[in-house]
Amino acid sequence: MCGIAGIFDIRLQREINRNLLTRMNQALFHRGPDEGGLHLEPGLGLAHRRLSIIDLASGQQPLFNEDGSVAVVYNGEIYNFQELSAELVKLGHVFRTRCDTEVIVHAWEEWGERCVERFRGMFAFAVWDRNRRSLFLARDRVGIKPLHYVVLPSGHLLFASELKALMIHPDFPREFAPPAIEDYFAYGYIPDPKTFFKGVFKLLPGHTLTVQWGKPVPEPCQYWNVSFKSQDKAQDKVCQELLEELQEAVRIRLIAEVPLGAFLSGGVDSSAVVAMMSKLSNTPVNTCSISFGEPAFNEAQYAAQVAARYQTHHYLDKVESNDFNLLDRLAEVYDEPFADNSAIPTYRVCELARKRVTVALSGDGGDEIFAGYRRYRWHIHEERVRNLFPSAIRRPLFSFLAAIYPQAEWVPRPLRAKTTFQELACDSIEGYFHNVSLLPDGLRSQLFSHAFKENLQGYQAIDVLRAHLQQAPDHPLSRAQYLDFKTYLPGDILTKVDRASMAHGLEVRVPILDHQFVEWAAGISPTFKLQGGNGKYIFKQALAPYLSEDILYRPKMGFAVPLAAWFRGPLRKRVRQAVLSPLLADSGIFDMGFLGHMVDDHEAGRRDYSAALWALLMFEASWRRILEGREGASQVVGTRAFAN
Template sequence: MCGVAGIFHLETAKPVDPERVRAMIDAMPHRGPDGAGVWTAQGVGFGHLRLSVIDLATGDQPMTTPDEKLVVTYNGEIYNFREIRQELEAAGHVFRTHSDTETILHGWRQWGPRCVEHFHGMFAFALYDEEAKTLFLARDRLGVKPLYYAEVSDGSLIFASELKGLLAHPLLRKRPSEQAVEDFLALGYVPDDACFVAGVKKLPAGHTLMTRRAMPLAEPRPYWDVAFEPKRRSAEAAEEELVAHMGEAVRSRLVSDVPLGAFLSGGVDSSAVVAMMAEASKSAVETCSIGFDEADHDETEYADAVAARFATNHRKRIVAADDFALIDTLVAAFDEPFADASALPTYRVCELARERVTVSLSGDGADEIFAGYRRHIFHAGEERARRWVPGMVRKPLFGTLGKAYPKLDWAPQYLRAKSTFTDLGKSGAEAYAASVGVTTPGQRHRLYSGSFVTALGGHRAEDRYVKAMENAPAADGLAAAQYADLKIWLPGDILTKVDRMSMAVSLEAREPLLDHRLVEFAATLPLKQRVRGGVGKWLMKKAMRRYLPEDILYRKKQGFVTPISAWFRGPLAGEADRIASSSALAETDWFRHAEIRRIVDAHKSGREEHGRLIWQLLMLDRSLRRVFGLGK
C-alpha cells in the first residue's frame, strides 16, 4: 500500500521539475513511511511513497524496466501476481524482483492496456511508455484505491493518490465546486464523479485512461462492469459456491511479508472474514474492535464472543465523546468534506490495529453485493407493491397519503408510514435515490441562498442515482439499487473512509468480500437468495451458519455508528453553536444563516433531530478552512 503522484506534459516534452513531484508526495507522507522515490525524464515525472508489504528488499518505486522504456508508480496489491509471473516467465519474460509491481511492467509489455483484465486485486497506478509516448492510468474494478487528476495551466496533467497531492502543485487552481457541495450535503460525501475542487477529477472505478503526447486528453474507458442477471441453481448449490468463493478471497489476501490481522466488529461480515482467516491460518489471528461509551451503540460483547470462538488474539478500545478532538485529523485525511461519522471509530480501530500489524482485513462490501442494508429490504418490499398496483393508481393514491400522513419520528417503526407512502408514490429509482440521502432536496433548499441555487444550475445530487438505476444491467429493482450502490455509494463513502483512515496511520486495509469474482457470483443470485422473509443477505447468513452462531447472524443490524446526536446535545453543544456563527460558511455566501441557527437550536432543545446535518456543516466548515483558507 503506497502513495503515487506524477506530472505528464500533454503538448510538448518540457522538462519536469523533480521538486514539484517531490512536493506532491511530501504532502502524503502517511501513505508510505518506508521509503520515497522520484523519477523524471523529458516531459514526465513520477513520485512514489512506499509502505512495504511484499518484497521488502527489492520492491522500490518508481520501477523501470532494464531498458528504461517503461516506468510505473503503483499503489495497491495484485493478489494473483505469482500466477501471472509464472505465465509471463513461460512467455519469455525475465524478472529481477519478487514484487507484484514488476508484474505490471511485464504485463503491459505482454498485453498492453488489457493487462488490467489479468490483475486480481486493488490498485491505482500510472505507467509511462517511452516508445509510444503514452501515459496510462488505471484503477481497480471496485475502486478500493483512489486516483485524482487534473489539467493545469502549463499544459500538463497531474495526478496523485489524494487531493492533497494535487493541492501541493503550485499551478492547480483552487476554487470550490458548488455542485460538489450540493452532492456532499445530500449524500454525506463527495461522489467519484465530482470533486470539492472545481476542475479536479477522479478516475472512476474499473476504468483506465490512456493519453498520448500532442493529442487531446482522452476520456476514461471502462474495462470491467457487473451485470445482475439471476442464474438458476438450488440454494444449497449456491451456498457451497459462495463459501468456496469467500474462502478463496480471504486466502488470497493473506499473502504478506509483514504482520497481518483483521478488524472485528461482531457483525456478520467481519465475523465471517475472521472465521475464514482462522480456518486458513496456522497461528492465532490478530483482531481488534472499537466500542463506545454509550451502551446503545456498543457492540464489543459480540466481538468478544467471536474472538473467543476462534481463539484470536483480540484487543479492544472504547471511543468517547472527547474523541471529537480527532476532527482536524479526519479533515486532514479526507481533504474533501466527509460526513460519515463512522470515520472516527474507523480511525481508532485502524490506529489500534497498527500497533501490532501492517495489514488488516475488513468485512466491507457484503452489504452492497448481498443486499444487507435495511434500505434494501424496504426497497424490495416497495418494489413488490409497485408491481401489484398500477402506476396510474399508485402515484396519486400514495402521493396523497404521503402528504397527509403525519411525520412520527418518535413513534414505533410500524407507525412511521409517511416515508413509505411517499416512496410508493414515486418510481423505484426516485424513491431509492431519496433513501440513500441524508438530507432531502427541500431541507437543502431551505438552507441555500438564492445565489447558490442559481450557481447550481438545476444540479440535484439524487439524479445520478436515478440515472444509474434506470440504466443498470439488472433484472429487478433491488438489483438496480445494488448496482447503483456499487457504482456510487461504495467507492464514494465506504472505500474512501477505509482507505483514508487506514492510510492515515500507515495501515494497509484489504477487503476480501470485494473480490471481483465474488461480486460477479453475488450478481447471479435471484431476489429470494438476497432478501427473504424480511432478512437481508439471506444466502450469506445461511452459508455462515456452519461458522457463526444465530445471535451473530440474525441480531438486528447496527452498523459502525457514532452517537453524534447525543454528543451535540451534551459535551459538544458548544461546537454546534460555533457552526451557527461559522465565518467560513458565511464567507461563501451559500447559506441562509438564520436557518442554520434554527437547526442548531432545535436540535439542542430536543424538538427536532439534526445531529447528522450539524456534523455535515461542521465538516464542510473545516474543509473550507483547510483547502481554501476561508474563515481565517
C-alpha cells in the same frame, strides 16, 4: 500499500520541477512511510511513497522494465502476481524482483491496455511508456484504491492518490463545484468521478485513462462492470460454492512478509472473514475492535464472542463521548467534505490495528453484495405497493397523504408514515434516492441560499443515480445493489477505510470485494439474498456452521456514533460556533437564518437535525482547512463564490 503522484506534460516536453514533485510526494508520506522514490525526464515526473508488504528488500518504485523504457508507480496488491509472473517468464520477460509491482510493467509490455483484465486485486497505478509516448492510468474494478487527476490550462496532467498532493501545485484549480456540494449534502460524500473542485476528477472504478503527448485527453475507458444475471442453482449448491469462493478470496490475501490481522466488529461480514482466516491459519489471528460508552452503539461483546470461538489475539479500544479532537483531523484526512460519522471509529480501529499489524483484512462489501442493508427490504416493499397503483393515481394520492401526515422523526424508520407516503409518491429511482439520502430534498432546499440554488442551474443530486440506470439490471433488488455498488460503496465505504487506514500506514484488504467473488455472488438469485425480510439470507445460511445465531441474526447496529446526544451535550458549543460561523455565512452557499433555526431546534430537542449538523460541521472543517492551509492557499477562489 503506497501513495503515488505524477506530472505529465501533454503538450511539450518541458522540464518538471523536482522540488514541486518532491513536495507532492511528501504530502503522501503517511501512505508509504518506508521509502520514497522519484523519476524525472523531459515532460514527465513520477513519484512514489512505499509501505513495504512483499519483497521488502527490493521492489522500490518507480520500477522499470529491462531497457528503462517503461516505468510504473503503483498503489495496491495484485494477488495473482505469482501466476502472472510465471506466465510472463515463459513469454520471454525477465524479472529482477519478487514483488507484484514488476508484473504490471511486463504485463503492460505484453498485453497493453488490456493488462488490467489479467489482474486480481486492488490497485491504482500509472504506467509511462516512452516508446508509445503515453501515460496509462488505471483503477481497480471495485474502487478500493483511489486515483485523482486534473488537466491544468498549462497542459500539465497531475495525478495522485489523494487530493492533498494535487493541491500542492500552485496552479491547482481551487474553484468549488456547486454540483459536488449538492451531492455532498444529499449523500454525505461526493460521488465519483466528481471532487469538491471544478475540473478535478476521481478515475472511476473499473476504468482506465490513456494520455498521449500532443493529443487531447480522452474520456476514461471502462474495462469492467458487475453483472447481476442470476443462475438457477439449488440452495445447498450455492452455500457450498459460497464457502469455497470466500475461503479462496481470503486465502490469497494472507500473503505478506509483515504482521497481518483483521478488523472484527462482531457483525456477520467481519466475523465471516475472521472465521475463514482462522481456518486457513496455523497461528492465532490478530483481531481488533472498537467499543463505545453508549450501549446502543456497542458491539464489543459480539466481537469478543467471535474472538473467543476462534481463539484470536484480540485487542479492544474504546471511543468515548469526549473524543472530539478528531474533527479537524478528519478534515485533513479526507481532503474534501465527508459526512459519514463512522469515520471516527474507523479511524480509531485503524489506529489500534497499526500498533499490532501492518496488514488487516476487513469485511466491507457484504451488505452491497448480499443485500444486507435494511433499505433494500424497504425498497422492495415500496416497489410492491407502487406496482399496485397506476402512476396517475399513485402520485397525487400518496403526495396528499404525505402532506397531511405529521412529521415523526422520533419513531423508528418503518413507522414514519409521512416518509413512506413521500417515497410511494415517487417513481422507483426517486424512491430509492429518498432512501439513501443523508438529507432529503426539502431540507436541502431550506439549507441552501437562493444564490447557490441558482448556481446549481437545475442540477439535482438524483442525477448521480440516473446516470447509472442505463447499465443497471431490471430486478428492483439487483438494481438497488448495483446503484450502491457504483456510488455508496466506492464513494463512502471504501473511501472511509482507505483514508483512515492510510493515515496510519496500514494496509487493508477486502476479500468480500474480490472481483471474482463479486462476479460469482452477483449471479445468485435475488430470492436467496433477501428472503422473508431477512437480508443476506444465503450468506447467513452458508455460515451457520461457523458463526452462532447471535452473530448471524441479531439486529444490525452499524459502526456509528451517538451524534444527537453529543450535539446537545459536549459538542453543543462547537456545533453552534461552526454552523453559524462567519466562514459559512461568507460562503454565500447557505441560508444562515435557517441554519440558526436548526441549531436552536436541535439543542431544544424539538427536532433531530444531527445528520444535517454533522454534515455542516464537517463541511466547515474542510472549507476552513482548504482556505487556511497548504501551499497555494492564497490562490483559493474567494469564499463568497456563490453570492449574486
